[in-house]
Amino acid sequence: MKLMQRRDFSATLVGAGALALGLPAAAQGGIVEGTHYVRLGQPVPVTVPAGKVEVVEFFWYGCPHCNAFEPMLEAWVKKMPDFVAFRRVPVQFREEPFGTHQRIFYALEAMGRLETMHRKVFFAIHNDRQRLDKPADIAAFMTKNGVDGAKVVELMGSFAVQTKARQAKQLAEAYKIDGVPALGIQGRFYTSGSLAGGQDRMVLVAEYLIQASRKV
Structure with a gap:
Protein backbone atom coordinates (compact mmCIF):
# COMPACT_ATOMS: atom_id res chain seq x y z
CA MET A 1 0.00 0.00 0.00
CA LYS A 2 1.24 3.49 -0.86
CA LEU A 3 -0.85 5.23 1.78
CA MET A 4 1.97 6.60 3.90
CA GLN A 5 4.43 7.20 1.08
CA ARG A 6 3.60 10.88 0.83
CA ARG A 7 6.10 13.73 1.00
CA ASP A 8 5.98 16.40 3.65
CA PHE A 9 4.99 19.80 2.41
CA SER A 10 6.02 23.39 2.91
CA ALA A 11 4.08 25.28 5.55
CA THR A 12 3.87 28.23 3.20
CA LEU A 13 0.22 28.94 2.55
CA VAL A 14 -0.93 28.89 -1.06
CA GLY A 15 -3.25 31.87 -1.27
CA ALA A 16 -5.16 33.79 -3.89
CA GLY A 17 -2.07 34.14 -6.09
CA ALA A 18 -1.65 30.40 -6.53
CA LEU A 19 -3.55 30.21 -9.79
CA ALA A 20 -1.58 33.09 -11.24
CA LEU A 21 1.61 31.18 -10.41
CA GLY A 22 0.31 27.84 -11.61
CA LEU A 23 -0.92 28.76 -15.08
CA PRO A 24 2.33 30.31 -16.38
CA ALA A 25 4.17 27.29 -15.00
CA ALA A 26 1.85 25.06 -17.00
CA ALA A 27 2.40 27.08 -20.14
CA GLN A 28 6.15 26.60 -19.71
CA GLY A 29 5.75 22.86 -19.27
CA GLY A 30 5.89 23.07 -15.47
CA ILE A 31 2.71 21.02 -14.97
CA VAL A 32 2.83 17.82 -16.94
CA GLU A 33 0.08 15.25 -17.46
CA GLY A 34 1.19 11.83 -16.27
CA THR A 35 3.83 13.37 -14.03
CA HIS A 36 2.07 15.95 -11.85
CA TYR A 37 -1.47 14.71 -12.37
CA VAL A 38 -3.37 11.81 -13.92
CA ARG A 39 -6.15 12.02 -16.48
CA LEU A 40 -8.70 9.25 -15.89
CA GLY A 41 -9.20 6.87 -18.78
CA GLN A 42 -12.86 6.53 -17.76
CA PRO A 43 -14.36 9.80 -16.47
CA VAL A 44 -16.30 9.61 -13.22
CA PRO A 45 -19.84 11.07 -13.27
CA VAL A 46 -20.26 14.28 -11.27
CA THR A 47 -23.47 15.59 -9.78
CA VAL A 48 -22.66 19.31 -9.63
CA PRO A 49 -24.79 21.76 -11.65
CA ALA A 50 -23.68 22.95 -15.07
CA GLY A 51 -21.02 25.61 -14.79
CA LYS A 52 -19.64 24.17 -11.55
CA VAL A 53 -16.38 22.27 -11.13
CA GLU A 54 -16.29 19.55 -8.47
CA VAL A 55 -13.18 19.17 -6.31
CA VAL A 56 -12.95 16.14 -4.03
CA GLU A 57 -10.41 15.69 -1.27
CA PHE A 58 -9.76 12.02 -0.54
CA PHE A 59 -8.44 11.57 3.00
CA TRP A 60 -8.18 9.30 6.02
CA TYR A 61 -8.37 10.49 9.61
CA GLY A 62 -5.44 8.24 10.52
CA CYS A 63 -3.11 9.66 7.85
CA PRO A 64 -0.51 12.09 9.27
CA HIS A 65 -0.14 13.77 5.89
CA CYS A 66 -3.89 14.44 5.72
CA ASN A 67 -3.69 15.87 9.22
CA ALA A 68 -0.80 18.15 8.23
CA PHE A 69 -2.55 19.21 5.01
CA GLU A 70 -5.81 20.17 6.72
CA PRO A 71 -4.91 23.79 7.71
CA MET A 72 -3.75 24.57 4.16
CA LEU A 73 -6.81 22.87 2.71
CA GLU A 74 -9.20 24.81 4.93
CA ALA A 75 -7.58 28.11 3.96
CA TRP A 76 -7.74 27.18 0.26
CA VAL A 77 -11.40 26.14 0.45
CA LYS A 78 -12.33 29.50 1.97
CA LYS A 79 -10.82 31.26 -1.06
CA MET A 80 -12.35 29.04 -3.74
CA PRO A 81 -14.47 30.88 -6.32
CA ASP A 82 -18.22 30.30 -6.46
CA PHE A 83 -17.99 27.97 -9.44
CA VAL A 84 -16.05 25.37 -7.41
CA ALA A 85 -18.04 22.75 -5.49
CA PHE A 86 -15.80 21.17 -2.83
CA ARG A 87 -16.38 18.06 -0.74
CA ARG A 88 -14.39 15.63 1.35
CA VAL A 89 -14.49 11.87 0.86
CA PRO A 90 -12.95 9.50 3.43
CA VAL A 91 -11.21 6.49 1.87
CA GLN A 92 -11.36 2.81 2.78
CA PHE A 93 -8.29 0.90 1.61
CA ARG A 94 -9.30 -1.94 3.93
CA GLU A 95 -12.12 -2.40 6.42
CA GLU A 96 -10.29 -1.43 9.62
CA PRO A 97 -9.58 1.15 10.75
CA PHE A 98 -10.54 2.92 7.53
CA GLY A 99 -14.16 1.76 7.56
CA THR A 100 -14.69 2.89 11.14
CA HIS A 101 -13.22 6.31 10.42
CA GLN A 102 -15.39 6.61 7.31
CA ARG A 103 -18.48 5.95 9.37
CA ILE A 104 -17.41 8.50 12.01
CA PHE A 105 -17.24 11.12 9.25
CA TYR A 106 -20.66 10.32 7.82
CA ALA A 107 -22.31 9.98 11.24
CA LEU A 108 -21.07 13.45 12.19
CA GLU A 109 -22.26 14.76 8.84
CA ALA A 110 -25.73 13.29 9.44
CA MET A 111 -25.86 15.02 12.83
CA GLY A 112 -24.76 18.36 11.44
CA ARG A 113 -21.64 18.27 13.63
CA LEU A 114 -18.98 17.70 11.00
CA GLU A 115 -17.85 21.31 10.77
CA THR A 116 -17.09 21.55 14.50
CA MET A 117 -15.73 18.02 14.95
CA HIS A 118 -13.69 17.32 11.81
CA ARG A 119 -10.44 18.89 13.04
CA LYS A 120 -11.03 17.56 16.54
CA VAL A 121 -11.07 13.98 15.24
CA PHE A 122 -7.73 14.58 13.53
CA PHE A 123 -6.34 16.15 16.73
CA ALA A 124 -7.53 13.27 18.90
CA ILE A 125 -5.82 10.68 16.70
CA HIS A 126 -2.56 12.50 15.94
CA ASN A 127 -2.00 14.64 19.02
CA ASP A 128 -3.78 12.76 21.79
CA ARG A 129 -2.93 9.33 20.31
CA GLN A 130 -6.50 8.07 20.51
CA ARG A 131 -7.24 5.25 18.10
CA LEU A 132 -10.99 5.90 17.80
CA ASP A 133 -11.62 2.45 16.38
CA LYS A 134 -13.83 1.01 19.16
CA PRO A 135 -17.45 2.06 19.80
CA ALA A 136 -16.84 2.78 23.50
CA ASP A 148 -24.16 12.66 21.74
CA GLY A 149 -21.68 9.76 21.66
CA ALA A 150 -24.35 7.07 21.75
CA LYS A 151 -26.10 8.69 18.78
CA VAL A 152 -22.85 8.82 16.79
CA VAL A 153 -22.24 5.10 17.35
CA GLU A 154 -25.87 4.33 16.49
CA LEU A 155 -25.68 6.29 13.25
CA MET A 156 -22.39 4.63 12.32
CA GLY A 157 -24.32 1.38 12.01
CA SER A 158 -27.24 2.89 10.12
CA PHE A 159 -28.15 2.00 6.55
CA ALA A 160 -27.74 5.61 5.41
CA VAL A 161 -24.20 5.93 6.76
CA GLN A 162 -23.15 2.52 5.50
CA THR A 163 -24.51 3.43 2.06
CA LYS A 164 -22.50 6.66 1.99
CA ALA A 165 -19.38 4.77 3.09
CA ARG A 166 -19.87 2.25 0.29
CA GLN A 167 -20.35 5.05 -2.25
CA ALA A 168 -17.18 6.76 -0.99
CA LYS A 169 -15.22 3.54 -1.47
CA GLN A 170 -16.58 3.18 -4.99
CA LEU A 171 -15.68 6.78 -5.84
CA ALA A 172 -12.09 6.38 -4.61
CA GLU A 173 -11.79 3.21 -6.67
CA ALA A 174 -13.19 4.97 -9.75
CA TYR A 175 -10.59 7.71 -9.34
CA LYS A 176 -7.97 4.96 -8.78
CA ILE A 177 -6.82 6.60 -5.55
CA ASP A 178 -3.94 4.62 -4.00
CA GLY A 179 -2.78 7.12 -1.37
CA VAL A 180 -3.97 10.17 0.52
CA PRO A 181 -4.39 13.07 0.62
CA ALA A 182 -5.36 13.34 -3.02
CA LEU A 183 -7.55 15.75 -4.99
CA GLY A 184 -10.01 14.68 -7.66
CA ILE A 185 -11.11 17.30 -10.19
CA GLN A 186 -14.42 17.16 -12.08
CA GLY A 187 -14.36 13.38 -12.43
CA ARG A 188 -11.55 13.68 -14.96
CA PHE A 189 -8.26 14.26 -13.15
CA TYR A 190 -6.52 13.64 -9.85
CA THR A 191 -3.32 14.81 -8.26
CA SER A 192 -1.54 14.23 -4.97
CA GLY A 193 1.44 15.42 -3.00
CA SER A 194 3.69 12.72 -4.39
CA LEU A 195 2.61 13.41 -7.98
CA ALA A 196 2.75 17.19 -7.75
CA GLY A 197 5.95 17.38 -5.71
CA GLY A 198 4.55 18.43 -2.36
CA GLN A 199 1.21 19.30 -0.80
CA ASP A 200 1.54 23.01 -1.56
CA ARG A 201 2.33 22.20 -5.19
CA MET A 202 -0.68 19.85 -5.23
CA VAL A 203 -2.92 22.88 -4.68
CA LEU A 204 -1.28 24.68 -7.60
CA VAL A 205 -1.83 21.69 -9.87
CA ALA A 206 -5.44 21.38 -8.69
CA GLU A 207 -6.10 25.02 -9.50
CA TYR A 208 -4.65 24.52 -12.97
CA LEU A 209 -6.93 21.48 -13.46
CA ILE A 210 -9.95 23.43 -12.23
CA GLN A 211 -9.38 26.00 -14.94
CA ALA A 212 -8.72 23.30 -17.53
CA SER A 213 -12.04 21.65 -16.59
CA ARG A 214 -13.92 24.90 -17.18
CA LYS A 215 -12.65 25.07 -20.76
CA VAL A 216 -13.95 21.65 -21.75
Missing part, protein backbone atom coordinates in the same frame (compact mmCIF):
# COMPACT_ATOMS: atom_id res chain seq x y z
CA ASP A 137 -13.81 4.98 22.74
CA ILE A 138 -15.66 6.83 19.98
CA ALA A 139 -18.69 7.44 22.20
CA ALA A 140 -16.51 8.70 25.07
CA PHE A 141 -14.59 11.06 22.81
CA MET A 142 -17.75 12.49 21.26
CA THR A 143 -19.45 12.95 24.63
CA LYS A 144 -16.38 14.73 25.98
CA ASN A 145 -16.66 17.16 23.08
CA GLY A 146 -20.34 17.91 23.55
CA VAL A 147 -21.70 15.47 20.98
